[in-house]
Amino acid sequence: MSDTVLKVSDLTVEYPMARGSFFATRDVGFSLQRGERFGLVGESGSGKSTTILALMRMLKGGLVSSGSLELNGRELTTLDDEEYRKLRFAEMSLVPQGAMNSLNPVLRVGAQIADIYDDHGIHHGRSEREGIIGDLLSRVGLAPEVQRRYPHELSGGMKQRVCIAMSIALKPSLILADEPTSALDVMVQKQVLATLGRVQRDIGAAIILIGHDMALMAHFVTTLGVMYRGELIEVGPVREIFANPQHDYTRMLINSLPSFDRQARFIKAGAQEAFN
Numbered sequence: 001m002s003d004t005v006l007k008v009s010d011l012t013v014e015y016p017m018a019r020g021s022f023f024a025t026r027d028v029g030f031s032l033q034r035g036e037r038f039g040l041v042g043e044s045g046s047g048k049s050t051t052i053l054a055l056m057r058m059l060k061g062g063l064v065s066s067g068s069l070e071l072n073g074r075e076l077t078t079l080d081d082e083e084y085r086k087l088r089f090a091e092m093s094l095v096p097q098g099a100m101n102s103l104n105p106v107l108r109v110g111a112q113i114a115d116i117y118d119d120h121g122i123h124h125g126r127s128e129r130e131g132i133i134g135d136l137l138s139r140v141g142l143a144p145e146v147q148r149r150y151p152h153e154l155s156g157g158m159k160q161r162v163c164i165a166m167s168i169a170l171k172p173s174l175i176l177a178d179e180p181t182s183a184l185d186v187m188v189q190k191q192v193l194a195t196l197g198r199v200q201r202d203i204g205a206a207i208i209l210i211g212h213d214m215a216l217m218a219h220f221v222t223t224l225g226v227m228y229r230g231e232l233i234e235v236g237p238v239r240e241i242f243a244n245p246q247h248d249y250t251r252m253l254i255n256s257l258p259s260f261d262r263q264a265r266f267i268k269a270g271a272q273e274a275f276n
Contacts, residue, residue, distance in 0.1 A: 004073075005173050005206040006032040006055075011067035013047075013054050024050040024062060025230045032174070032206040037197075039209045039221035039238065041253065046227040048210045049097075052176040056094055057084050072173055089116050093167035095177040095196070099159035103151040109137075109162055110147030116169045139202065140165045140195050157188040161195055168199050175200060175207045181216070193220055214253050218242060226250045 011028040014021040025047040032038050040048045053059050055069060055076070069076040071092060076084070088094075096102040104112055113133050117124065124132060134144025140161040151159055160180055167175055177196060181189035197220065200207050209221055217224055217238065224238040226247065234247045245251045 003033045004031055005034055005036075005071070006208075007068070007070040008051075008055075009068040009070075011051065011054060011069065012065050013050050013059065013062050014065045015062045021065075023230055025054070028067070028227075028230075028232045030225055030232060030235055032208070034173070034206055035201070035204055036206045036223060037200070037209065037221040038207065039211065039217040039224045040227055041211055041214060041217050041224060042227035043212065047230040048227050049178055050230075051227075052094070052178060052208060052210060055092065055176060056088065057081075058094075086120065089167070089172060090120055090170045091172050092174045092176065093170075093172045095160075095163050095167045095175060095180045097179040097182055099156070099163045099183075100151065102163060103159060105151055107150075108147065109149055109151065109154075113147065113162075113166055113169060116166060120170060122170075136165045136169060137162070139168070139199055141191075155188075156184050157192055160184065160192050164192070164196055164199060168203055168205075171203045171205075173205055175205050176210075177207060178210045179212075180209075182211070189216070215257055226253065 008031070009029045011025055012023060013025045014023050028047070028051055030038065040051065042048050050059070050062065054062075054064050057076075064077060067077075071087070076087075079087075103109075110130070110133050113136065114129060117129070130144075130147065133147045137144055137146050142158060142161050142165070146154070146158065146162070151162075154162065163180070175196075180196065181192050184192060193216070196207070209217070211217060221238050224236065224241050225232050226234040226241070226249065228247075228249045234241065234245070234250050241250060242254060245254055
């Protein structure tokens with residue numbers, strides 16, 4: 001059995017417009033192995049989220065005009081909508097950016113997780129279902145009783161953990177995480193990423209993490225891809241990219257990180273100007 005979970009080749013996504021098409025991505029290509037952590041980093045509008053929404057077939061108004069998307073050896077672009085529905089959560093799942101916008105405010109957490117099982121034809125008795133959902137929530141650091149709560153009763157970090165629990169309910173081979181910590185404070189970001197990393201290892205999944213934060217990527221991913229204006233301009237082991245970036249844009253992203261040494265030089269220069 002091949003260790004390659006995902007292979008993306010020459011992915012081009014376009015949005016038809018009155019005056020011609022807008023290309024959100026052009027000829028994007030990369031692959032993931034089992035258990036690999038792959039980061040896609042770049043500024044807003046660079047094509048990061050478009051890439052994973054194309055993978056999930058969740059583009060609004062856009063279309064994959066060319067390229068190949070191969071998941072576990074199966075070409076996704078040839079699947080019909082029903083076949084695609086069946087692979088979501090089962091083989092590939094999404095941890096969304098805004099947990100509050102993704103969770104149904106009028107359904108309890110347990111009912112929303114239960115929908116995943118029901119939609120894939122997996123049936124349990126009531127007490128068995130509650131036990132399974134409780135165990136799933138425990139794996140992401142939440143009490144089993146959280147399944148009886150509504151989303152508005154949870155903190156931002158708890159809601160994001162619920163989304164992580166939903167993403168691993170059927171043990172997919174690929175998890176797509178679209179800036180899962182962007183709305184959280186720094187300490188909660190660390191906790192949520194630790195949870196995501198732990199459950200990813202537990203089920204042996206590959207993961208794609210989307211974000212702008214180079215420091216966060218440095219701590220979490222093993223392989224890094226840098227996107228700029230819809231193109232994947234640099235890909236490699238994260239340590240190598242930080243040590244020896246090949247593209248000017250990558251160097252700019254790395255140099256944007258806070259540096260005590262750089263701050264000291266600025267302070268020193270400012271002091272010298274004040275005395276001149």
